[in-house]
Amino acid sequence: MGVPFDYAPDRPEHIDAILNGLDRYNPETTAVFQEYVVQQCDQKFYDCYANLALLKLYQFNPHLTKDETITNILVKSLTVFPSPDFSLALHLLPPHILTPASASSALPAAGDAPLSEAVQKLNVLNNLLAQASYAAFWSTLDSDDLYADLTADVAGFDELIRIRIALTISQSVREIERSVLESWLGMQGDAFDKFVKDVCGWEIEGTVVKVPLNKENEAKGTVVRENVKMEQFSRVIRRAYEQPA
């Protein structure tokens, strides 16, 4: 069940070699990493540890920064919420990136104002997902064309997010109103039926959607008991021999 944070099943060997060597600091490898991010976007896999290495290269060599790659990495990390990946990526971006636009747009020389705007927009999405405000997430996503631009490069973004949302739902829900689930998944009608039945494997009964029982949503009470070992009593027993009463 446990997978180390730095492990990615689909990582090619040459990327692995860079990550484990000093080449991870070599500005010339940015191109390789950038190419790898494109691959992740196209082929629907994800490698957080490698992406963080690229952000680190940008952190050290700001002149190499490619805005598009940064936003793609962030969008990719949204698709694995509620893991901390998005935040970990944010930590490596320039410190002024989250300061409100009013402060930075006052500066004509601030060349990366568009980037900070994009990052802040994505941060809004991330917070909505983290707070499980899924309905608000979908409406926000639709509210601004910039979001469509930002997520365009990531193949199957909506689908990936939907699967992720479904996963978090299955952890806490046994039955849910169809209308609520529709708003959470941001879809209706046949598409909804199809997704719920085929992708999630849940049942629709009238206006209720039933999630099969799993380890997480059965919520069974347990009693944790003390595990007593003989050794804990060794001192007492020894004393009993040493000082016969």
Place this chain on the structure above:
Amino acid sequence: MSGFQNGGTPARMIDDDSDVEEEALAADYREQVQYEGMDEMDGGSMSMAQQTDDIQSRLAAAAQPLDFSAPLEVKFSSYDNYCSLFHFILNSEGPVDLEPPSYYWAWDVIDEFIYQFNSFCSYRNRVARQGNNEEEITVLREAPNTWGCYSVLNVLYSLIQRSQINEQLAAMKRNEEPMAVAGDYGSKPLYRMLGYFSIIGLLRVHCLLGDFSLALKTLDDIELNKKAMFARVMAAHFTTYYYVGFSYMMMRRYADAIRMFSHILIYVSRTKNFQKNAQYDSITKKNDQMYALIAICVAFHPTRLDDTIHTALREKYGDQLLKLQRGGPESLPIFEELFRASCPKFISPTPPDFDNPELNVDPLEHHLAIFMDEVKTNMWSPTVKSYLRLYTTMDLKKLAGFLEVEPEKLRGWLLVNKQRSRQIRWTDNGLLDGEIVGSGDLDYAMQGDLIHISEAKVGRKLVDWYLRNLARTY
């Protein structure tokens, strides 16, 4: 008694083991302190006899703390001194034949080196942000590479590679002789120690730069909780746990963070009677910082703390802890206050933008903002849990009425709390490894609007009490 034998918690067993280890460490430290005086005398007389004064005084100088308020020229020249010293150590023909002046020297040098790098970067950023000291701005603008992150990392990585320390540690892990892979450099104590402490230096630098996963990855070959080499130098021991704990906290692995902080704080409280020296003074501040961090972690992840820690925590941060644990918007300023007071002095690795002072935001603000988002996500969990604990089933709309929120909002809170009570927790192997563990003692599931609630009850722990009273009376 047989009734207690089933279903024990593995977590408790781990605690017991580390308890034994701490005892051993504490004993080891006591021994060390007693011999310390002798070591110094030996080292002193040898160096007098064998080494030229010059190189020895340079070695000693490298470990000397630089005054915080030292003028820029001094900071620049200190950088040059480090460069030439490390150049001499790393790039002479073959390993240099030097004995470190003392057992602590290697740690002190790396520690001071990083400290100066850290304070230089903070200073440079501040000068750029305030933008009113033209003279210093000019000087700093002209020397972008002084105390550059590439050169600092270069030193640390070179020391690690030269000494083959990772290979040596890996061999030790396999129970093989480390000297077999140490090479010409690594077999010398000077290189081995410098290499070893450079690993811990890297942990620190990565953490200062906000790269928390890489910080933890750096320690792959070092085994914590064992009689590790760093444990013999108190300050190194302490620093390691602080940065590992902090990195865990930023990766939202609060249980692991608490484990790290608790380990070192217990160790400090057990050994503080033997540390009436300057080393201990510098520790006191970090000590308080770690209590603050534990308070934060416990608020995120309620858990039973070690009694010593719990008592001290209540003494130092009693009021704050209460507010943190209560959650809600009132807890936000407390989270912020404690985070500000106890985080490392974050730095930005590149020279600041002197032309746009406003762009040079203090990196602390950046990391704090990200952290506070997570706090806000979580802030209703304590409220939700405190209510759920009272029922076995509950109607969602009714509960929403109690809490005076929209039912849909509450549904979200319930999902969030459930997600956040699942955490990755370390069990074995590297620090980044771990398994997902449901950490809460409270569990629930929603069936439409009906919330089913169950609690994991902890059976009474009688053995400790029984043994303690037996020992007292018998």
